[in-house]
Amino acid sequence: MAIRDITLGQYYPGSSWIHKLDPRVKIMATILYIVALFVVDDFIGFAIAAAGLASVIIISKVPLSYILRGLKPVFLIISFTLIINMFMIKGEVLVSFWIFEITREGLRTAIFMAIRLILLIIGSSLLTLTTKPISLTDGIEALLSPFKKIGLPAHDLAMMMTIALRFIPTLMEETDKIMKAQQARGADFESGNLMSRAKALIPILVPLFISAFRIAHDLAMAMEARCYGCDIKRTRMNGMKFAGRDVAASILYVLFLAAIILQRVLM
Amino acid sequence: MSIEVRGLTHIYSEGLPHESIAIEDVTFKAEAGQLVGIIGHTGSGKSTLMQHLNGLLKPKSGTIVIGETDITADGVVMRDIRRKIGLVFQYPEYQLFEETVAKDVAFGPRNLGLSEEEIDARIEEAVEMVGLDYHAIKNVSPFDLSGGQKRRVAIAGVIAMKPEVLILDEPTAGLNPKAHEDILEMVKTIHRNENNIIFLVSHNMNDIARMSDKVLVMDHGKLVMDGTPEDVFSRGEELKAMGLDVPDSMEIVSKLKAKGMDIKGACLTMDEAADKIAEILK
């Protein structure tokens, strides 16, 4: 798999209802969804949370296979959590062998934790899949702007984020190129023990850092040449507007959250 | 040794929304000792094609037979292929990483598992072959060199592996006219000394016309022309339609022909054109 094919955190171009939503709504919804996932504590709750996510995926028209592909890199973390939880929690023993024992409580926590992680990752990747990086940072800036009064440099933070997001693909491309160039010189990244593999990274990391600094330097020059940083009130080319669909989405979303909370309170 | 490419197709990011067919059904043959020039508009698939030749990319379909080995077959040992086929990327200076020039050039030969004496001998030979003074430069940090020098060191790093096929992807891109000439001279020297197959990718028609034994023209992922420089550059109209050009000398000659001057044959270099014109004006 080429480095370029990692889909986690990438934008999936589209023009669905979800794509068109105001980024502020989507960001708030994602944050609240993550909080809600930690409120939920039984199967019915997770079923509601998953159903909500599933409907968003269907409306967004992002292929499920594409989303699941993004899960691959975090699969290891999920299985690790699953195993740790399964063995570490004390309680009523279900199965035991050698020094290990699986308890009812452990199994329950492990499965819930895994579901929670999967929903959390899919939920947050849905935000980046359906929102252009630029609108995403615009949204974050708008949401942070109330804190400007207490001295939070919201605009600068948003700018830093925009630049970081913008250059992830560039750096990935760069890594891909450098890896290929060193492979062409006979470098081997796949075999050998841990030590020799770590050493094999040097021919990639050194050129990569040099490239990163070069890119950063060029960008800083270009920004300065256009007077970035001069204390001027900047306006946007495409301002964000809270449209009818944003109101509708917000109402639906509040109902969804209410369902989760009610279910938790009632059960 | 010869290279035979048949029906080669490659698709980037297959199955993803940004998938693109980079090369499609490319077939050609290169004979031992040939210098093959490759031209094509930006994005026409030249670099993609070159990366297949040493197994860095796997084709979706098609075969590449180098000598006797089909390198697209399962179970081929990549190290053997990379030993035979050296690839110098576009802007190779960005792959330099060692503290000194000598160590950087040694990276390739060391990966081949050669003895220390053999490595030392090869470094010196390679550095001299790219036109640098080995004893003056061996302990210098590659990052302190000029752009043109860095490029030569990077090329030396591949030549030191003594490949039977050498691929140079736009070796003169972004260099000043002097460094440009020097690199081309270097390519000729390497070709003369090693008598290997060289693939030279370039956007400069003058260079391709005067260096190549055979020219391949890529357009939108397809190989559209394959022939001697005379044949290829005599199809000026078609080349221009693809956003390419003909060498300056041929442009001048064809304009003079249109004005009624009787010049025979194709003039691939300015010198050749000048001689022929002088002949007529005498």
Ligand SMILES: Nc1ncnc2c1ncn2[C@@H]1O[C@H](COP(=O)(O)OP(=O)(O)OP(=O)(O)O)[C@@H](O)[C@H]1O
């Ligand atoms: N790693 C990659 N992933 C996805 N697409 C790629 C990748 N590398 C190249 N492409 C695409 O494949 C096509 C061919 O690219 P390639 O680099 O082979 O062209 P080229 O002829 O070498 O161009 P140039 O003259 O600019 O070097 C282009 O459309 C390019 O966008």
Ligand SMILES: [Mg+2]
């Ligand atoms: Mg290229």
